[in-house]
Amino acid sequence: xxxxxxxxxxxxxRAMCRDQCRFFFxxxxxxxxxxxxxRHYHIETTGDELAVFLHTDRPHDDVYQLVCLAIALKCAWxxxxxxxxxxxxxxxxxxxxxxxxxxxVWASRHGAGFEKSGFAIHLAKRVESLSRGxxxxxxxxxxxxxxxxxxxxxxxxxxxxxxxxxKGVITPVGVYEVFDSFIDVTRRLAPEFHKxxxxxxxxxxxxxxxxxxxHSCLQVSEAVQRGTPSEEALRLCEQVxxxxxxxxxxxxxx
Numbered sequence: 001x002x003x004x005x006x007x008x009x010x011x012x013x014r015a016m017c018r019d020q021c022r023f024f025f026x027x028x029x030x031x032x033x034x035x036x037x038x039r040h041y042h043i044e045t046t047g048d049e050l051a052v053f054l055h056t057d058r059p060h061d062d063v064y065q066l067v068c069l070a071i072a073l074k075c076a077w078x079x080x081x082x083x084x085x086x087x088x089x090x091x092x093x094x095x096x097x098x099x100x101x102x103x104x105v106w107a108s109r110h111g112a113g114f115e116k117s118g119f120a121i122h123l124a125k126r127v128e129s130l131s132r133g134x135x136x137x138x139x140x141x142x143x144x145x146x147x148x149x150x151x152x153x154x155x156x157x158x159x160x161x162x163x164x165x166x167k168g169v170i171t172p173v174g175v176y177e178v179f180d181s182f183i184d185v186t187r188r189l190a191p192e193f194h195k196x197x198x199x200x201x202x203x204x205x206x207x208x209x210x211x212x213x214x215h216s217c218l219q220v221s222e223a224v225q226r227g228t229p230s231e232e233a234l235r236l237c238e239q240v241x242x243x244x245x246x247x248x249x250x251x252x253x254x
Contacts, residue, residue, distance in 0.1 A: 006048075009094065012082045014045045016193070020076045021052065023190035024069055034065075042113065051124075053105070053116065060148040063102055063141065067149070067156060070098035070139045071181055072188045075217055078204065079196025087203055095211075097138040099128025099175075102145040126166040127175055135159075137178040137213040146176050155182040184224050185217050197221075 001009065021043050025034040034041040034054065044051045052069065054062040074096045077083060083093045103120030123142065131140035136159070141149075146158065157180040163172050186194060201218045204211075 009082050010048050012080050013048055013050075013077065016076050016080050017043065017045055017050045017073065020073055020190055020193060021050075021069070024072060024188055027190075042116075051121075055105075059102055060152055063100060063145045063148045064153055064156075066098075066100045067139060067141065067153075067178065068183055068188055070096075070100065071137065071178075071183055071213075071217065072185055072193075073098070074137070074139075074213065075185050075189055075197040075201075076193035078214065079193060079198075079200035084196065084200045084203075087200070087207060090207075093200075093204060095138060097128060097131040097134060097140075099124055099126070099131045099140050099142075100145050101127050101142040102148055123166070123169060123173065126169055127173075130164040130166070130175055131177070134177045137181065139178040140175045141178075143174045146174075157181070180216055181213070182220055184220060186221050186224050 025041055034056070040054065040056055042053045044053075050073070052066060054066060056062055077096050078093055086093055101120055101124035103118070103123065105116050105118040105120050107114040107116050109115075127140050127142050131138050134140060141158075143161075146161075149156070150158075156178060158176040159179040161174040161176055163174050166173055185197070189197060198218070198221065201214050205214055205218070
């Protein structure tokens with residue numbers, strides 16, 4: 001991208017992150033128990049990067065909420081105008097990847113907020129770097145994070161453990177990619193993003209992408225709203241999978 005095009009993308013990305021995170025934590029779903037006052041969640045955006053910190057007395061739920069947020073952000077970003085506008089030109093939409101880790105962070109008061117530091121932040125960034133090479137959802141979680149949610153959350157399917165080369169990390173750390181999701185994004189997406197995702201996902205699947213995460217999120221979304229996926233959604237999924245698709249009801253953890 002040229003400088004001007006990248007600046008437009010970066011502004012749209014930061015605005016999407018701000019609006020979607022605010023809805024997710026303050027309006028939609030179980031995220032409403034988080035309070036944006038420096039005690040329970042905090043977000044930071046720099047250029048084309050978003051960092052989200054959750055710190056409650058339920059770390060397993062914090063990890064789960066971060067996975068849900070990562071998927072919601074991917075759905076929201078797919079339909080944001082500068083990104084969706086690439087589809088008619090034959091170019092693929094710009095993908096988001098996410099890395100999630102759970103660990104201790106040192107926080108010191110700094111003005112109205114907190115200044116955070118610690119190896120856990122560095123490790124989360126390294127997990128995010130690995131996630132860009134993912135095959136499915138491109139949402140990776142570390143060993144410590146996986147241990148918190150494994151066998152607790154039945155609406156997420158993870159791939160096999162892999163050990164990547166993490167810059168600056170001596171001890172081997174395994175990561176797991178989200179391979180499939182039955183999470184209901186309809187109640188986690190801000191209304192404007194839910195509408196744009198439904199429209200853009202159909203166009204993308206019909207023209208320029210075979211991303212499995214899009215067809216999974218669309219199929220679950222259709223099933224939640226209609227009680228069963230629509231025939232149109234099923235045809236698009238068959239096109240992506242290149243085989244007949246069976247109707248499936250989402251296994252939702254509410």
